[in-house]
Amino acid sequence: MICKPCYLALSEQESQTLFHSLNPANQHQPRPLKRILWIVGGIVLTAFASLHLIAAYFHLQDDSSRLKDATHLTTRDGFAIHWMKKVAPGTGRLQLVFIHGSPGGAGAWREQFLKPFPGADLIAFDRPGFGKSKRLDGTPHLQDQVNALISLLAQTGNRRVLLIGHSYGSPIALLAAIEHPEKIAGVLLIGGDVDPMQEKPFLVQYLFRWPLTSWLLPSGISQSNREMLTARSDLTELQKLLPNLAVPVVMLHGTHDPVVPVENVGWLERQLAGLGKSALFAKIMIPNANHFIPWEHPREVEQAIQLLDQMVSARERASQKSP
Numbered sequence: 001m002i003c004k005p006c007y008l009a010l011s012e013q014e015s016q017t018l019f020h021s022l023n024p025a026n027q028h029q030p031r032p033l034k035r036i037l038w039i040v041g042g043i044v045l046t047a048f049a050s051l052h053l054i055a056a057y058f059h060l061q062d063d064s065s066r067l068k069d070a071t072h073l074t075t076r077d078g079f080a081i082h083w084m085k086k087v088a089p090g091t092g093r094l095q096l097v098f099i100h101g102s103p104g105g106a107g108a109w110r111e112q113f114l115k116p117f118p119g120a121d122l123i124a125f126d127r128p129g130f131g132k133s134k135r136l137d138g139t140p141h142l143q144d145q146v147n148a149l150i151s152l153l154a155q156t157g158n159r160r161v162l163l164i165g166h167s168y169g170s171p172i173a174l175l176a177a178i179e180h181p182e183k184i185a186g187v188l189l190i191g192g193d194v195d196p197m198q199e200k201p202f203l204v205q206y207l208f209r210w211p212l213t214s215w216l217l218p219s220g221i222s223q224s225n226r227e228m229l230t231a232r233s234d235l236t237e238l239q240k241l242l243p244n245l246a247v248p249v250v251m252l253h254g255t256h257d258p259v260v261p262v263e264n265v266g267w268l269e270r271q272l273a274g275l276g277k278s279a280l281f282a283k284i285m286i287p288n289a290n291h292f293i294p295w296e297h298p299r300e301v302e303q304a305i306q307l308l309d310q311m312v313s314a315r316e317r318a319s320q321k322s323p
Helices: 004-009 011-020 032-062 106-114 140-152 169-179 202-208 219-244 261-274 297-320
Strands: 071-076 079-086 094-099 120-125 160-166 186-188 249-254 281-288
Touching: 071 140, 079 106, 079 140, 079 169, 094 106, 094 140, 094 169, 106 120, 106 297, 140 169, 140 219, 160 169, 160 297, 169 219, 186 297, 219 261, 249 261, 249 297, 261 281, 281 297
Parallel strands: 094 120, 094 160, 160 186, 186 249, 249 281
Antiparallel strands: 071 079, 079 120
């Protein structure tokens, strides 16, 4: 505090300057722009940290080392695919090939590898762009993933193949079955996205598709984001090919799936009914289940595989009886 005699000794201009400097009400308030920048910066940092935490969770869940089975690296047709195989005792009569979602990895199928399906060899792989498999150049599309899958199947034998896809792995399985019915006998779609109109990317996802911003994302999240941005157009093209479907399809879905809406099930059921292919379709709904069925509901996955195997066997018997 300034004593009165000293205050009086100051000039009028100096006195006003000192008064205003000591009055809290006259302190400079933070500029609105500065405040906005701080808020935006906080949001970005929070989102950045959250994405890395999500990536760390998926890495723990999807790491292929969780399968503890023989690992292989196939380099063929421009693909470098890391995959695992569990061989059935004796001679397996079929191959179950598991296709993870986005993001994901072969380790997502740990529960299925812990309890093998009778008479079946199990194969799981890191899709291109995830885990230890090489990332593909250019914009990712379902067709690229199907081509990688078919390249892998050329190395795994000629037995009857059933494809089991989870989430984004489901349309990969479905497209592969439509294009290659001579190799694939049936498909199981778990929490599968097949309806183009259900694909609604967030605006922020477009922000992170550019090289300038995508480097901020963990590798798996970045690849997943790139896939999600082309999913709607790819599924639209897949829809046009449904008349060519010739193998059974089973859908396994949770009624409370917050990631892939359960409406996808009804959509595919209606599409196939309209094409006169209802006999190729079956569904199993899990009440109150979410999106993470492979590791939260392994028993239901096993039941769905059994149903698919029965449908495939019934069709084979019917074809053998027909003249």
